[in-house]
Amino acid sequence: MKLKAELFRLKYLCFNPAAFSAYNKLQKNQYLSTDEWETLRQSKTKKLVKAAFKCTRFYRKHYASAGFEIGDVEQPDFFHNLPIVTKKHLRDSFDEFINVYEKQYLSTSTTGGSTGVPVKCGYDKRYPTEALSWRTLSWWGLHPWDDGGYVWRNPRTTRRSQLINQALWWPTKKIRLDASSMTAKSITDFIKLWNKIQPPQLQGYVGAVVELAQYIESNNIKFHKPRVVWVTSAPLSSVQRGILERVFEAPVYDQYGCCEVSWIAAQCEQKDGLHVNTERVGLEFVDDNNFTVSKGEWGRTLVTRYDDFVFPLIRYEVGDTGRFLKNTCACGRTLPLIDQVKGRTTDTIRLPSGRILSGDYLTTIFDAYPDAVQSFRVIQRKDDSILVEYVHVAEHNLKHQRNIKQAEKTLRNKVNHDTSMSLERSSCGDKSDDAIWYVRNDI
Numbered sequence: 446m447k448l449k450a451e452l453f454r455l456k457y458l459c460f461n462p463a464a465f466s467a468y469n470k471l472q473k474n475q476y477l478s479t480d481e482w483e484t485l486r487q488s489k490t491k492k493l494v495k496a497a498f499k500c501t502r503f504y505r506k507h508y509a510s511a512g513f514e515i516g517d518v519e520q521p522d523f524f525h526n527l528p529i530v531t532k533k534h535l536r537d538s539f540d541e542f543i544n545v546y547e548k549q550y551l552s553t554s555t556t557g558g559s560t561g562v563p564v565k566c567g568y569d570k571r572y573p574t575e576a577l578s579w580r581t582l583s584w585w586g587l588h589p590w591d592d593g594g595y596v597w598r599n600p601r602t603t604r605r606s607q608l609i610n611q612a613l614w615w616p617t618k619k620i621r622l623d624a625s626s627m628t629a630k631s632i633t634d635f636i637k638l639w640n641k642i643q644p645p646q647l648q649g650y651v652g653a654v655v656e657l658a659q660y661i662e663s664n665n666i667k668f669h670k671p672r673v674v675w676v677t678s679a680p681l682s683s684v685q686r687g688i689l690e691r692v693f694e695a696p697v698y699d700q701y702g703c704c705e706v707s708w709i710a711a712q713c714e715q716k717d718g719l720h721v722n723t724e725r726v727g728l729e730f731v732d733d734n735n736f737t738v739s740k741g742e743w744g745r746t747l748v749t750r751y752d753d754f755v756f757p758l759i760r761y762e763v764g765d766t767g768r769f770l771k772n773t774c775a776c777g778r779t780l781p782l783i784d785q786v787k788g789r790t791t792d793t794i795r796l797p798s799g800r801i802l803s804g805d806y807l808t809t810i811f812d813a814y815p816d817a818v819q820s821f822r823v824i825q826r827k828d829d830s831i832l833v834e835y836v837h838v839a840e841h842n843l844k845h846q847r848n849i850k851q852a853e854k855t856l857r858n859k860v861n862h863d864t865s866m867s868l869e870r871s872s873c874g875d876k877s878d879d880a881i882w883y884v885r886n887d888i
């Protein structure tokens with residue numbers, strides 16, 4: 446184990462030395478005082494808003510239209526008066542979000558259908574996101590180099606891409622079960638490999654990990670117990686938690702993030718709320734008039750991604766509902782606590798052949814074409830048939846139509862003639878930014 450840790454460190458020191466120094470800093474930060482957090486927040490927001498105003502077309506126009514001037518950043522509570530940013534802004538004005546002086550550092554993420562509204566988002570590719578994940582793993586007694594089993598959609602379908610991925614992760618071993626199409630064979634193959642490697646962590650979409658657990662339990666299969674199970678992409682219900690704890694006999698942790706901002710918050714070993722990664726993310730909860738709600742009250746979630754000046758996201762509405770908790774955590778960390786988010790529940794679709802399409806996967810069917818539709822939902826009818834309803838983008842054109850057809854083709858391949866499937870333009874009208882429900886078993 447010691448050798449593996451050293452090899453892992455050596456690899457990072459050679460290829461990404463910033464990650465370990467960021468990690469060490471994060472480990473110290475988690476015990477800052479309330480005053481220190483507030484000072485940090487003020488300095489980060491001021492710097493970010495100034496840069497966004499000066500270097501992006503979108504924020505210059507957006508803020509100017511609200512009467513905001515650059516000198517206003519000197520006002521004590523300027524930040525909470527800034528107009529919010531919506532998914533519609535991001536979809537309509539993507540290019541205008543890019544910092545004109547730092548475009549060379551831009552990467553894009555084409556995922557994000559988790560709230561039923563696909564979007565494309567940019568980010569600074571230099572940011573050492575793994576440092577945040579390592580800190581969270583440390584809360585659960587895990588190390589950055591620990592092996593893992595992942596129940597996730599698998600973009601690496603060819604042997605070549607799998608080998609490249611293995612080489613990139615070396616010396617860590619990562620095995621995958623494709624949540625986008627779970628069959629008895631794929632689950633059995635995964636379990637065989639799992640028992641051989643015996644990774645300490647099992648991770649994945651909530652619904653898909655629960656399906657795996659139920660399969661293991663109902664077939665009475667031997668499964669090497671992980672030390673930790675962690676799930677993401679949808680709130681974990683108490684029933685689901687019960688199933689996972691019973692089958693895996695390991696603590697189950699909840700982690701919250703989205704494609705626009707990964708690693709927003711996670712439970713620590715106390716499981717008494719989710720700690721917000723405040724160095725990276727500013728969270729706010731607001732009411733219908735966009736006023737901040739009191740601690741303990743539920744509100745619409747706004748996210749500010751600090752330290753990303755390449756593609757600034759400031760007071761961005763992610764489409765979830767959440768709240769800050771009033772309690773402090775017995776672990777001693779001062780990172781603020783939030784409750785589990787609301788608004789992402791998805792059902793699993795089970796085809797007549799027994800093949801399972803994870804609901805969390807189905808929320809991503811338009812991810813490769815985030816400009817093609819405004820919102821969508823997937824419904825399984827009582828007769829097992831599947832209906833995909835979508836709302837056009839306003840400027841719908843031939844390219845969008847082709848992309849929709851392509852997404853339909855991909856899903857048809859997953860369904861694999863197990864049941865009938867149709868795709869329809871929805872009559873639910875212009876839903877603008879409102880996320881509509883996405884995956885539902887119509888029972």
Ligand SMILES: [Zn+2]
Nearest residue numbers: 713715774776
């Ligand atoms: Zn804690």
